[in-house]
Amino acid sequence: MDKRQSIMNAARDSFGMFGYKATTMDQVAKIANVGKGTIYTFFTNKEELFQQIILELLRDMKSKAEAVIDDNEHFKLNLHNSLFVLLTYRKDHQLTAKLFQEAKEMGTKEAKQAINEMEQAIIEYIKEKLTAAIKKGFIRKCDPEVTAFVLLKIYISFIFDWEENHQPLEKEQILSYFDEYIFKGLALSKC
């Protein structure tokens, strides 16, 4: 029985259920069935333990985003599916949802930091996809950093902000707006 692994499992559950602040090292130790001191032989402190959980989460998100890519499909649809999966994960996954709540309601530093890391990771991921797509000629040349930033912000707007004052949007609806605004553009020839 792998002690490090059971500590990770306990920490993931506890952070997911109670957030960063409300998770105590005593509790993690109890759930993991180890002495508290044992945790400190694998992780230097609470923050590093949390960081490891976040890194694991980031890897999981990335693999879920990759899993949805179909090489027989258009770049546009793959990009949409990846972004949608990533932001749905962020919205529905227990740990991410809890961290968003904690960051918003209590302003916990570590929660905010983790959220920022998630956002940076998504931008980095999208940036790679865009760079590859430009090289292959699927989309025209553009700054991948700015474009990834814009895409993420638009998806966040559609998936999170829109619901504040409207009925939630369907996945297909978001795809069609994505197509309409970013891929086709608004202008007529004259303007």
Add this chain to the structure above:
Amino acid sequence: MDKRQSIMNAARDSFGMFGYKATTMDQVAKIANVGKGTIYTFFTNKEELFQQIILELLRDMKSKAEAVIDDNEHFKLNLHNSLFVLLTYRKDHQLTAKLFQEAKEMGTKEAKQAINEMEQAIIEYIKEKLTAAIKKGFIRKCDPEVTAFVLLKIYISFIFDWEENHQPLEKEQILSYFDEYIFKGLALSKC
């Protein structure tokens, strides 16, 4: 000397300097050189006084947005200038800046509400501009509500969020991204 007006002036200054919560009715009365009771002959309570200040602010924002429109220019440039003026106002104006700070740092209900009203007002304003532009054939047909929402979110992203991790963008830079992403679109013919 108009008592109502001097109360409004005092309230505007005080809300702008100290925010909603830290502004006391005693203070407003003192600055306005009236007895506290007098305030309650013009406004039913603190919240309504604040609401009147916000309504005045909204009218001011709208007139500043209108002032920047040039009928000899393209729709796109006018839209950009309006959005830029509105969000720069939101960023730099004493009262709006203070309210954003208060909403973020203290979560004051009234500040959040006021911010939401501002956002709704901007969307309403942009929606009207879009509806007119569609009717005149300047842009192709689209849902004005969703489009206004997307435009606002993108400008907020560029003017506020981008600065969190990057150098601020110039006004012209934002215009060119606006053009690039929304008006022209990303796609090549093939995808």
Add this chain to the structure above:
DNA sequence: TGCATGACCACATTAGACATTTGGTCAATT
């Protein structure tokens, strides 16, 4: 003997009794 442990400690956080401030009222005043 080496590794896991939980009692232990310094410090952070909370609870709750008490003091102060504040939104709103209204009898007195002009």
Add this chain to the structure above:
DNA sequence: AATTGACCAAATGTCTAATGTGGTCATGCA
């Protein structure tokens, strides 16, 4: 009739004792 500021209840802030928490390390088990 219009204005005012002393007044009040309720909200908010302050102070301190008590409790909780991250992290350590002497102890003891395998």
